Amino acid sequence: xxxxxxxxxxxxxxxxxxxxxxxxxxxxxxxxxxxxxxxxxxxxxxxxxxxxxxxxxxxxxxxxxxxxxxxxxxxxxxxxxxxxxxxxxxxxxxxxxxxxxxxxxxxxxxxxxxxxxxxxxxxxxxxxxxxxxxxxxxxxxxxxxxxxxxxxxxxxxxxxxxxxxxxxxxxxxxxxxxxxxxxxxxxxxxxxxxxxxxxxxxxxxxxxxxxxxxxxxxxxxxxxxxxxxxxxxxxxxxxxxxxxxxxxxxxxxxxxxxxxxxxxxxxx
Ligand code: 15L
Numbered sequence: 001x002x003x004x005x006x007x008x009x010x011x012x013x014x015x016x017x018x019x020x021x022x023x024x025x026x027x028x029x030x031x032x033x034x035x036x037x038x039x040x041x042x043x044x045x046x047x048x049x050x051x052x053x054x055x056x057x058x059x060x061x062x063x064x065x066x067x068x069x070x071x072x073x074x075x076x077x078x079x080x081x082x083x084x085x086x087x088x089x090x091x092x093x094x095x096x097x098x099x100x101x102x103x104x105x106x107x108x109x110x111x112x113x114x115x116x117x118x119x120x121x122x123x124x125x126x127x128x129x130x131x132x133x134x135x136x137x138x139x140x141x142x143x144x145x146x147x148x149x150x151x152x153x154x155x156x157x158x159x160x161x162x163x164x165x166x167x168x169x170x171x172x173x174x175x176x177x178x179x180x181x182x183x184x185x186x187x188x189x190x191x192x193x194x195x196x197x198x199x200x201x202x203x204x205x206x207x208x209x210x211x212x213x214x215x216x217x218x219x220x221x222x223x224x225x226x227x228x229x230x231x232x233x234x235x236x237x238x239x240x241x242x243x244x245x246x247x248x249x250x251x252x253x254x255x256x257x258x259x260x261x262x263x264x265x266x267x268x
Contacts, residue, residue, distance in 0.1 A: 006030045008199070009064055011055050011097060012074030017112065017172045017191060019043045021072070024192035035064045036075065055093035061100045070199055071109045073097050076149075079266035080140045080257065090145035091152075098156045098164070108163040108202040110195065111153050115170050115184060115210075115220075116143030119254020126183060126217035132168060132208050132224050139254035141263055150208055157206025165198050165228070169211035170220070171247075176236045178247025180255045183217040187234035190214075197229035219253065 006029060012018045013034035026032055026045035033049040044050060053060040055075040065071060075097075076090040094111065101109050119139025124130060138144040146168075153164035170184035171177060172191055190213045207228065210220040216237040225232070252258040260266065 003029065006070075006199070007033065007068040009033045009035065009068045009071045010074065011035045011064070011071065012076060012112070014039050014043060015074055015078065017169070018074050020172070020174065020188035021074075021192055021195065022048070024188065025195060033064060033068060035060070054089075056088060056096055058096055058100065061096050062104070065097070065100045065104045065106050067104075068106055069108075070202075071097065071101055071106060072112075072195055072198075073109055074112045076112065076145075077142065077268075079268035080142045080260050080263070081265045082263050083141055085265075086141045086145045090142070091148045094149045094152055098152060098162065102156060102160045102162055106162065108165070108198070109153075109156075110198050110202075111149055111164060111166045113146040113150050113166045113168045113208065114143065115168055116140060116254045116257050117146040117150060117168060119143045119252060119257050121253040123249055123251060123253055124219040126219075128219045129221045129223075130210075130219055131221050132210055136253070139252060139258040140260060143254065143257065153208075154206045163202040163204055164206045165202055166206070166208040167194065167211040168208060168220075170213075172211065176239045176243050178243055178245070180247045180249045182236045182240055182243060183215055183219050183249070184255075185213050185215055185234075185236035185239075186211050187213045187232075187236075190232040190234050193232065194225065194230045197225075197231075201229055203228050 014036035035051045118136040121136030157164040171181040172186040176185040209225040213234040214232040
């Protein structure tokens with residue numbers, strides 16, 4: 001009997017992380033549905049369905065989740081912004097997505113969280129292994145919104161049939177964008193590996209893991225990720241001689257975010 005096509009919705013597909021994922025996740029037997037405010041055709045693989053609009057549009061999001069087997073929810077403001085915008089897009093938008101997924105009977109959702117959820121932890125020694133459940137303050141309204149998103153995921157994982165994986169992403173860029181990223185980088189291929197592991201077997205209920213490559217200087221534990229089948233391959237150390245003189249290691253895990261004025265848009 002022919003196997004049914006797997007359907008995967010990616011919200012925020014035209015963002016920095018989304019663009020790294022679309023081509024890497026496209027494959028035979030899988031149909032991608034992409035939702036974003038706009039789309040660059042270079043990042044829309046052949047056969048992908050495209051929906052254009054905001055993640056706070058409930059009617060649009062209900063259509064987006066209809067019939068999918070999984071959601072990778074990346075849509076959101078990627079750095080500090082006004083309280084109102086952070087609340088509307090990152091927090092309310094994530095609720096809209098989770099509630100629509102629940103109502104449509106989607107089995108699993110991956111939520112993009114961020115290291116800035118605990119960005120005011122002191123910077124660690126290279127090769128440290130901070131557990132994902134270590135407690136530290138967020139470093140911005142943006143970082144706070146990610147703690148709220150994790151908490152919403154925990155609620156939906158406990159109270160509905162949804163399996164929710166929150167991924168506390170480090171610095172997910174094509175290449176490490178500075179010295180700090182030698183510890184925090186998540187490579188494009190590793191983020192795709194993580195999504196594939198989630199598609200094969202999402203943990204039941206709710207789980208949070210660090211989204212980071214196997215960097216020699218990494219600060220965060222890979223134990224929780226490995227326990228669900230995420231096996232990173234890349235190491236930012238291979239860029240150690242060539243990273244830009246930007247984004248240096250600071251006193252705080254969150255790099256420059258803890259010093260950025262609260263609520264002042266970063267314009268990312
Ligand atoms: C994030 O959460 C941001 O979205 C991204 O722009 C980077 O600042 C990243 O964290 C990081 O910490 O490098």
